[in-house]
Amino acid sequence: MNNNPIGIFDSGFGGLTVMSAVHKMFPCENLIYFGDSAHVPYGSKSPETVIRFSKDIAAFLASKKIKMLVIACNTATAHALPTIKKMLKIPVIGVIEPGSKAAIAATIANKIGVIGTQGTIDSNSYKKSINKISKSALVYQQACPLFVPIVEEGWTNTRIALETADIYLKPLINKKIDSLLLGCTHYPLLRKVLEKVIGKNIKIVDSANAVSCEIKRVLNEKNLFSNKKRAAILTFYTSDNPKKFQKLGGVFFGQKIPKPQKITLE
Ligand code: DGL
Numbered sequence: 001m002n003n004n005p006i007g008i009f010d011s012g013f014g015g016l017t018v019m020s021a022v023h024k025m026f027p028c029e030n031l032i033y034f035g036d037s038a039h040v041p042y043g044s045k046s047p048e049t050v051i052r053f054s055k056d057i058a059a060f061l062a063s064k065k066i067k068m069l070v071i072a073c074n075t076a077t078a079h080a081l082p083t084i085k086k087m088l089k090i091p092v093i094g095v096i097e098p099g100s101k102a103a104i105a106a107t108i109a110n111k112i113g114v115i116g117t118q119g120t121i122d123s124n125s126y127k128k129s130i131n132k133i134s135k136s137a138l139v140y141q142q143a144c145p146l147f148v149p150i151v152e153e154g155w156t157n158t159r160i161a162l163e164t165a166d167i168y169l170k171p172l173i174n175k176k177i178d179s180l181l182l183g184c185t186h187y188p189l190l191r192k193v194l195e196k197v198i199g200k201n202i203k204i205v206d207s208a209n210a211v212s213c214e215i216k217r218v219l220n221e222k223n224l225f226s227n228k229k230r231a232a233i234l235t236f237y238t239s240d241n242p243k244k245f246q247k248l249g250g251v252f253f254g255q256k257i258p259k260p261q262k263i264t265l266e
Helices: 017-024 045-060 072-089 097-106 118-123 123-131 147-152 159-174 187-198 206-220 242-252
Strands: 005-010 031-035 069-070 112-114 140-142 179-183 203-206 235-239
Touching: 005 017, 005 045, 005 203, 017 031, 017 179, 017 206, 017 242, 031 045, 045 069, 045 072, 045 118, 069 072, 069 206, 072 118, 072 187, 097 112, 097 123, 097 179, 097 203, 097 206, 112 118, 112 123, 112 159, 118 123, 118 140, 123 140, 123 179, 140 159, 147 159, 147 187, 159 187, 179 187, 187 203, 203 206
Parallel strands: 005 031, 005 069, 031 235, 112 140, 112 179, 179 203
Antiparallel strands: none
């Protein structure tokens, strides 16, 4: 048993979609979230820069005595997961492997579409991860760099979102994919628009629940579950404007969040 918190981080608000799924599955586990809003977006930055930011955040969260670290950001997982695993003595998981497993479970035609930031797609991490588990799976990838700003502007259900999704997803639809893996923290908020574009025959795979299942497996295996039976304490940190974080963060988390504390990590 271990009553220390689980640490979760992302480049900004997006990882709160993952945190929300984790909190729903483990309502008694204390969670600490760090959103690196001062450095967002990670998706267009070089691997070296993303690794540097990720190391600073991992060190900060480790100083809060977390029992496990979840890298909720797809781009940070793609570039920094091996480095952070080596750096910390606690279990560290990312979002790419759980998401890959969920996509393989969802596909029947063995044709998986993956969408993500430019950095995630260029790293080929999802393709490698999916093909490590299933050699025969055909993976078609598409970077969607305009989706993050569209979501952050709150334009999720607009004509612009729909037309952008149509352009990005056409090549994947033409490949006859039957599952579409959302390889970016922001994309679950575009779900309605994506569904309109891809129709009913393509399943959307959101890795947030798959990540929660992976956390459950690790906590079980290492005997790290909390024995407290009271509502969890949720703590939020951001590297930029706390007011903005609280406002937008509530949208990603699905409910109001307390004002985060601002931390500068340099
Ligand atoms: N959190 C990032 C991801 O999941 C998206 C936003 C960004 O580019 O930083 O890849």
